[in-house]
Every structure is written in C-alpha cells, then in structure tokens.
Amino acid sequence: MRCLRMLVRILVLLYLAGAPALAQTLCQPNASNGYRVRISIKTALGNQAYEWNENEMFLFRATMAFAMRRYYKTETYNVDNIIVCNQTRRVSFWFVVISPENPTMLIPKADVEKAVSMSRHRINNAFLLTDRTLEFLGIYPTLAEPVNPDTPPWLIVFGVVIGAVFAGIIALLVSSLLQKRRKEKGMMEDGQDEEDRQMKGVENGINLDGIYNRGFTDDDRFTKL
Amino acid sequence: MPEEGMEDSKGGEERPKWNNKAEYLLTCIGFAVGVGNVWRFPYLCQIYGGGAFLIPYLIALVFQGLPLLYLELAIGQRLRMGSIGVWNSISPYLGGVGVASMLVSFCVSLFYNTIVAWVLWYLFNSFQEPLPWSQCPLNHNNTGYVEECVESTPVNYFWYRQTLNITPNMETSGSLQWWMVVSLATAWSIVYICFVRGIETIGKAVYVTATFPYLVLTIFLVRALTLPGAYEGLIYLFTPDWEILKNPQVWLDAATQIFFSLSVAFGGLISFSSYNSQKNNCEKDAVLVGVINSATSIYASIPIFAILGFKAHTNYVTCLNGNILALTNEFDISDMNITVENYEQWFDSLNGTHPSRVSDLKLKTCDLQTFLDQSASGTGLAFIVFTEAVISMPGSQVWAVLFFIMLFSLGLSSMFGNLEGILTPLHDLKLVPKWMPNELFTAIICLLLFLMALIFCLGSGNYWLEIFNSYVGSVPFLIIAFFEIIAVAYIYGIGRFSDDLEFMTGHRPNIFWKVCWLVISPLMLFVVLVAYVAVQAQTPPTYAAWNPDYVNFPNTEVLPYPDWVFAICVLLSSVPVISIPLVAIYRLICCMSGRHSKDSLHNNPNPYANEDYVVELLL
Numbered sequence: 081m082r083c084l085r086m087l088v089r090i091l092v093l094l095y096l097a098g099a100p101a102l103a104q105t106l107c108q109p110n111a112s113n114g115y116r117v118r119i120s121i122k123t124a125l126g127n128q129a130y131e132w133n134e135n136e137m138f139l140f141r142a143t144m145a146f147a148m149r150r151y152y153k154t155e156t157y158n159v160d161n162i163i164v165c166n167q168t169r170r171v172s173f174w175f176v177v178i179s180p181e182n183p184t185m186l187i188p189k190a191d192v193e194k195a196v197s198m199s200r201h202r203i204n205n206a207f208l209l210t211d212r213t214l215e216f217l218g219i220y221p222t223l224a225e226p227v228n229p230d231t232p233p234w235l236i237v238f239g240v241v242i243g244a245v246f247a248g249i250i251a252l253l254v255s256s257l258l259q260k261r262r263k264e265k266g267m268m269e270d271g272q273d274e275e276d277r278q279m280k281g282v283e284n285g286i287n288l289d290g291i292y293n294r295g296f297t298d299d300d301r302f303t304k305l
Numbered sequence: 306m307p308e309e310g311m312e313d314s315k316g317g318e319e320r321p322k323w324n325n326k327a328e329y330l331l332t333c334i335g336f337a338v339g340v341g342n343v344w345r346f347p348y349l350c351q352i353y354g355g356g357a358f359l360i361p362y363l364i365a366l367v368f369q370g371l372p373l374l375y376l377e378l379a380i381g382q383r384l385r386m387g388s389i390g391v392w393n394s395i396s397p398y399l400g401g402v403g404v405a406s407m408l409v410s411f412c413v414s415l416f417y418n419t420i421v422a423w424v425l426w427y428l429f430n431s432f433q434e435p436l437p438w439s440q441c442p443l444n445h446n447n448t449g450y451v452e453e454c455v456e457s458t459p460v461n462y463f464w465y466r467q468t469l470n471i472t473p474n475m476e477t478s479g480s481l482q483w484w485m486v487v488s489l490a491t492a493w494s495i496v497y498i499c500f501v502r503g504i505e506t507i508g509k510a511v512y513v514t515a516t517f518p519y520l521v522l523t524i525f526l527v528r529a530l531t532l533p534g535a536y537e538g539l540i541y542l543f544t545p546d547w548e549i550l551k552n553p554q555v556w557l558d559a560a561t562q563i564f565f566s567l568s569v570a571f572g573g574l575i576s577f578s579s580y581n582s583q584k585n586n587c588e589k590d591a592v593l594v595g596v597i598n599s600a601t602s603i604y605a606s607i608p609i610f611a612i613l614g615f616k617a618h619t620n621y622v623t624c625l626n627g628n629i630l631a632l633t634n635e636f637d638i639s640d641m642n643i644t645v646e647n648y649e650q651w652f653d654s655l656n657g658t659h660p661s662r663v664s665d666l667k668l669k670t671c672d673l674q675t676f677l678d679q680s681a682s683g684t685g686l687a688f689i690v691f692t693e694a695v696i697s698m699p700g701s702q703v704w705a706v707l708f709f710i711m712l713f714s715l716g717l718s719s720m721f722g723n724l725e726g727i728l729t730p731l732h733d734l735k736l737v738p739k740w741m742p743n744e745l746f747t748a749i750i751c752l753l754l755f756l757m758a759l760i761f762c763l764g765s766g767n768y769w770l771e772i773f774n775s776y777v778g779s780v781p782f783l784i785i786a787f788f789e790i791i792a793v794a795y796i797y798g799i800g801r802f803s804d805d806l807e808f809m810t811g812h813r814p815n816i817f818w819k820v821c822w823l824v825i826s827p828l829m830l831f832v833v834l835v836a837y838v839a840v841q842a843q844t845p846p847t848y849a850a851w852n853p854d855y856v857n858f859p860n861t862e863v864l865p866y867p868d869w870v871f872a873i874c875v876l877l878s879s880v881p882v883i884s885i886p887l888v889a890i891y892r893l894i895c896c897m898s899g900r901h902s903k904d905s906l907h908n909n910p911n912p913y914a915n916e917d918y919v920v921e922l923l924l
Contacts, residue, residue, distance in 0.1 A: 118634065119640075120640045120641075121640060122640045122641035123640055123641060168637040169637065169638075169639045170633065170634070170637040170638065170639060170640065171639075171640065172637060233429075233430075233432055233433045234426070234429035234430045234432070234433070235429075236432075237428075237429040237432050238429050238487060238488075238491060241425075241429075241491060242490075242491050242494065245491070245494045245495055245498050246494065248498050249494070249497065249498045249501060252498065252501045252502060252506070253501065253744055256501070256502060256742075256744060260742075
C-alpha cells in the first residue's frame with residue numbers, strides 16, 4: 081500500500097514537473113497554431129507608459145483565458161492554458177492556447193482568431209491600448225463602422241443657409257415693393273416731393289419731366305463721327 | 306471748362322450713388338482682391354525664387370497695373386456710364402471694346418461662381434466630426450476601404466470622387482451631380498440677394514465680404530506661426546533666388562498676375578466708379594486699391610506658407626515614423642528607442658551590421674525639401690493641400706470653416722464686380738423694358754447664368770472650367786486692355802483726358818502717368834500679349850485627367866484635347882474680342898452710307914439749332 085501511494089506521488093510529481101516542460105515545447109516561434117503579439121506601450125501612452133513585466137504578462141494570459149471562455153461559453157479555461165514564449169524587449173512574444181481537457185492538444189488557429197476578434201475591444205481596454213498598438217500578427221482588426229446619420233450633416237447646414245437667403249430675398253423684395261407703392265402714392269398727392277427725391281439720389285431714379293435745354297452745348301465730350 | 310449740371314445730361318435720369326466713399330473703396334478692393342491673391346500669388350512666389358519674385362511683380366504693378374487702374378476709374382467717373390456707354394462715348398468705332406468687356410465678364414461669371422459653389426460645398430461639409438476628407442469610406446461589403454481612396458489619398462478621393470465625381474476624360478460627360486447643382490443654386494441665390502437693390506445692397510454686403518478675409522488671414526497667421534514646421538515653410542517661401550530673374554517667363558508671369566489680379570478690363574471697375582460724383586479724387590483711389598491688392602497678396606502668402614511648411618513637416622515626420630516602425634519591428638528593438646532625432650544614427654549602425662535585412666525593408670527616403678517642393682496652386686491648393694493640412698491641426702473643424710468662409714467672401718466680392726460688368730452696360734444700353742423692375746431683371750440674368758453654369762456640374766465639369774479659366778480668362782483681357790489704353794491715350798487724346806482729370810481731381814496728371822499711358826503701359830501690354838500667345842502656342846493643348854484605371858494612378862493622366870474641344874477653346878478666346886473689329890466695321894459702314902448712327906445714347910438734338918431765337922429781318 082505504501083509503495084503504491086509513493087508511486088502515485090512520484091508519478092504526480094513527475095507529471096507536475098514535466099507538464100510545463102511539455103507545454104513549453106508546444107509553444108515555439110512560427111508554431112502552426114500560435115500567434116505573435118506585438119505591443120507598443122510607449123507609442124500609445126507616452127509619458128504614462130507602464131513597465132511590461134511578469135504581472136502584465138499574467139494579465140495578458142488571464143485576458144486571453146477570458147476571451148476563450150467567452151468564445152466557447154464555458155468556464156473551463158484558466159491562466160495555465162495560455163502559454164507564452166520568446167519574449168523580446170520590443171515587446172513581442174508568441175502564445176499558444178492548450179485545451180483544458182487535453183494538455184497536449186492545441187486549440188486550432190482559426191478558433192483562437194475568432195475568440196480574439198470577438199473580445200478584441202475588451203483585450204485592448206485591459207491594457208489601455210488600441211488595435212494599432214496591441215497587434216496580433218495575422219488577425220486583422222475589424223474596421224470601425226462609419227457613423228451614417230440619416231440626414232447628411234451638410235444638408236442641414238445647406239438648409240439653414242438657403243432658408244436664410246430666401247427669407248432675406250423675400251423681405252428685401254417686399255420692402256422694395258412697399259417703398260415704391262408709398263412713393264407712387266406720395267407723388268400723386270404731392271408733386272413737391274420731386275425735388276426732395278432728386279436731392280436724395282433715388283435708387284433707379286424716376287424719369288423727371290423736363291425739357292432739354294438747348295442752350296447748353298455738350299459737343300466737347302463726344303467724338304464726332 | 307466748367308460743366309456743372311452735366312450730371313444729368315442724359316435727359317435728367319437719376320444715377321444710383323454710393324452711400325459713402327468707404328463703400329465704394331471697399332467694393333473696388335473686394336473686386337480686386339479675390340481668390341487668386343490667396344492661391345495663385347503664393348504659388349508664383351514659391352516657384353519663382355521667393356523674395357526675388359517681388360521685384361518683377363512690383364515693377365509690373367507700378368508701370369502697368371496702376372496706370373490701367375487709374376485710367377478705368379477715371380473714365381468711368383467722368384463719363385458716368387457702364388463699359389459699353391463709355392467706349393461708345395470715347396469713340397464710336399471702339400464701342401466693340403465695351404461689348405467685348407461685357408461678353409468676357411459674362412463668361413467669367415459663369416465659371417467663377419462655380420468655384421464659389423465648390424467652396425460652399427466644402428464649407429457645408431466642414432461642420433462634421435470627423436471631417437469627411439480625413440478618412441476613406443468603407444466599400445460595399447465592409448471588408449475594406451474603397452480602392453480608389455486607398456491608392457490615392459482620402460483628400461484626393463473626397464475632391465475628385467465625392468465632390469466632382471469626375472469622369473476619366475472629357476469625352477465622357479457624365480451626369481448632373483445633384484449636390485453640385487444645389488451648391489451652385491445657393492451661390493447664385495447669395496449673389497442675387499446682394500444684388501437685389503443694386504449698389505445699395507452691395508455697399509452693405511462689402512462691409513463684411515471685403516473685411517472678413519483680412520480677419521481670417523490674421524487669425525491664421527497667428528495660429529500658423531505657432532505650428533511646428535512653419536518657419537521652414539516661410540524660409541522656403543521667402544529665400545530669394547536672384548538667378549531666376551534672368552528667366553523671361555518670370556517677368557511674363559509677374560505681368561499677367563498683376564493684370565488679372567487687379568481685375569481691369571472686366572468693365573466692373575468702370576461701372577463702380579460711374580456711380581461716383583465727378584468731383585472725386587480717383588487718382589488716390591486707384592493708387593490705394595492697387596497697393597492694397599498687392600499688399601494683400603503678400604500678406605496672404607505668409608500664413609499660407611506657414612501652413613504648407615507645417616504640412617510638409619507633418620508628412621516628413623509621418624514618413625520617418627513609418628521607417629522607424631519598420632526598423633523597430635524587424636530588429637525587435639524596444640519601443641520608442643528610435644526617435645525622429647536619433648533615426649540617422651540608428652539607421653547607420655543597423656545598415657552597417659545588417660545591410661541585407663535593412664535593404665529588404667524597402668525604407669522610404671524622407672526628405673523635408675521634397676515635401677516642401679510639393680506645391681500647388683488654384684483649386685489644388687485650397688481643396689487638396691490645405692484641407693490635408695487642416696486635418697493635422699487640433700480643432701480642424703474650426704480652421705476648415707474659417708478658411709472656407711474666407712474663400713467664400715473673397716469669391717463673392719469678386720462676383721459683385723463680374724456681375725456689375727454685365728448689368729450696368731445692359732442698363733445703359735436701355736435694353737431693359739420700362740415695365741420691368743430692376744429686381745426682376747437682375748433675377749433673370751442670375752437665373753440665366755445659373756442655368757448656363759450647369760455644364761460645370763456635369764461629371765466632366767472641372768475640365769470645362771479649366772478651359773474657361775485658361776482661354777477666356779487670359780488673352781481676351783490682354784487684348785481689351787490694350788485697346789482701352791490706345792483708345793484713351795491716342796484716340797480720345799491725352800490732352801483732353803488730362804483736362805477731364807483736372808476737372809475731377811483738381812490737378813493735371815503728372816509726367817509719370819502721361820509717360821505710362823502713352824508709352825510704357827501699351828508697350829508692356831503688347832509685349833506681354835505677344836509673349837503669352839507665343840508661350841501658349843508652344844505648349845501642346847493637354848489636360849490632366851483623373852482616371853482610376855490609369856496605369857500610373859494616382860498620378861493624373863495627361864491627355865490631349867479632342868478636336869471639337871480645341872475648336873471651342875479657340876472660339877472662347879476669339880468670340881469676345883471679335884466684337885471689337887465687328888463694331889468698328891459696322892460703324893464705318895453706317896458712316897460711309899451717310900446715315901446718322903442710331904445710337905440711343907446720343908439722342909440729343911442739335912444744340913446749335915436753338916429755335917427759340919428767331920432772326921427777323923427788319924426791312
């Protein structure tokens with residue numbers, strides 16, 4: 081009995097020691113089911129950039145596990161299921177996802193891609209980064225839907241301007257008409273106004289009745305034919 | 306010769322008057338200062354050696370621009386009629402000059418207001434976040450961006466596709482673009498509302514349209530000088546290259562620029578000054594308008610070039626950043642270790658250690674000078690280069706709105722002069738029926754011009770506009786101005802003209818003006834005309850077409866004009882000026898056949914036959 085228990089303990093210890101080593105061999109650069117991640121914190125945050133360390137890496141693995149959970153709608157994924165390797169000071173690294181049921185089996189590339197795409201926004205926000213500064217090489221970000229308002233904004237501005245212009249035209253035309261009518265009434269009543277109007281330089285002047293004074297010659301001005 | 310009371314010599318009809326001198330001056334300045342001051346002069350300054358270009362420019366202003374300006378303002382003020390009436394008065398044989406002026410003003414109004422319509426379209430679109438020309442739209446199935454936009458730039462795409470919807474060549478006319486028609490209708494409505502009561506409403510409108518551009522230019526100046534790269538742009542603009550003065554093309558361009566910038570030979574200036582009282586010092590007015598026009602050009606080029614310098618700097622930094630990213634990713638260097646400042650050292654060290662990998666990256670050569678050399682003039686400057694610069698400025702909407710309102714004011718105040726050059730001669734020819742109120746007549750003319758300008762709203766409209774701009778807006782004016790000076794200096798007589806000037810201003814013109822009118826200006830005009838025609842004849846008639854299927858897209862495809870289009874170009878240049886010889890021949894025939902010409906302007910009975918006096922022979 082004691083021999084059996086010790087054997088089990090040794091086997092468990094071997095498994096626990098060997099599993100990470102086994103897992104490490106699954107994660108390699110250019111692995112068939114792995115993705116490369118490239119992070120540019122200083123570009124995104126400038127002065128408020130944080131340091132990339134083991135804690136941040138832990139957060140990354142946790143976020144990826146969250147993405148896998150969300151995609152498969154299960155609660156089986158854990159931090160241990162995300163393996164990272166080949167970290168450079170760029171910061172960039174490779175990661176693979178292993179299945180929780182079978183530690184030797186990798187989740188296919190296509191599924192990982194779909195999971196990442198689904199939760200991309202949450203992953204970005206966890207790190208205060210954007211699609212451009214947190215890159216999953218090979219997974220293209222979905223393009224943002226352009227905001228399409230029902231009425232194009234330029235039509236609204238145009239409507240305001242043209243409404244104001246037409247209102248102005250009508251106002252000016254009506255006031256011109258009223259002015260003319262008032263003047264005509266005034267002329268019929270009182271012929272004295274003619275001189276006043278002449279002094280004021282009336283717009284589009286009234287043809288004053290006068291007789292051309294032949295005493296004045298004007299021939300200097302015009303070149304004779 | 307005292308001639309008081311000659312004010313109402315035409316049978317006592319009242320002529321409209323300016324409310325005050327300021328309105329008259331602002332209208333003339335607004336007419337002279339147009340979009341060309343903002344987008345043509347800085348470009349010329351840049352390509353012709355910066356500060357050195359000012360020399361031929363100022364020489365042309367003093368010896369050609371100011372004399373012509375003074376002449377037009379003087380004859381308009383003295384003869385108190387529009388362009389047709391004035392030239393009929395000076396010499397009936399040269400009445401064709403007035404007709405030519407009117408026809409040319411008509412053609413120019415057509416395409417100039419279309420440019421104003423484009424400015425309005427951009428203005429309407431500036432009230433959006435983000436600006437529509439800052440990003441590419443998605444294609445049909447939302448998988449990527451529109452290909453034409455990706456291959457060129459979002460700014461180019463917005464101008465050529467979403468504004469003009471341009472066709473690949475002139476033969477394809479395309480259809481009417483409804484949004485352009487709408488903008489054009491707005492532009493013509495705004496012109497009409499300013500013209501409703503003639504110079505009464507124009508005089509009020511110019512208080513805004515003539516002064517607002519200066520305010521905006523100052524705001525831009527202050528803003529632009531605080532942007533990075535502004536000083537490089539200004540240094541690039543103003544560094545004089547004295548060698549360039551040996552090139553005759555520079556002198557030709559300086560003369561033509563001054564000429565078209567002052568808007569002489571349109572007939573508009575004659576019309577405006579005809580509403581003055583005769584006792585007005587038009588010499589001071591002419592010098593003032595001319596100097597302010599040139600000063601505005603120089604003042605406008607400062608913020609324009611500061612902003613272009615900023616744009617070149619931004620492009621340079623973007624280019625460098627692209628290279629930096631490529632290097633960082635390839636060699637896994639820590640983020641932001643390579644910066645714009647130490648790029649050179651990093652590049653040299655990496656190229657030394659791993660030359661093959663570096664060359665595989667195909668890095669772009671980023672040279673600030675190349676970006677500064679990317680100059681543009683005309684609509685390219687306003688709608689492509691400037692809009693791109695505005696995107697990179699914080700608060701882009703505000704700057705875009707300000708810029709396009711400024712362009713709109715500049716264009717609108719010039720339109721006043723263009724339209725006045727059509728309306729006043731028609732009024733003076735008494736072609737308007739008595740029963741028709743002026744408002745209705747102006748409305749009919751505006752409606753007619755709007756309908757004719759619809760050809761510029763077709764898909765190929767931009768190509769047609771370039772044709773109108775090059776062929777109508779150039780040689781005919783030079784010819785008209787030449788005949789104007791000859792008519793006044795030689796046919797009317799410089800002596801008689803000096804008498805008129807003495808009556809109006811109180812002193813005779815000094816020797817400088819006389820020499821210019823008699824010798825220098827006609828000579829310069831003739832030389833410029835001949836040189837311009839010679840240069841045009843040598844360049845093959847081609848145009849730049851925007852063709853997405855072109856092999857070298859996004860470069861424009863250079864195509865020759867089709868034959869029928871070229872025939873239209875020749876017609877456009879010659880038909881306005883053909884009226885000059887036609888009217889002369891017509892008058893000659895009338896005179897030789899012995900009849901008095903039925904000139905409605907000279908309906909005065911013989912002043913010597915004074916029937917009130919009867920001599921009675923007392924036998």
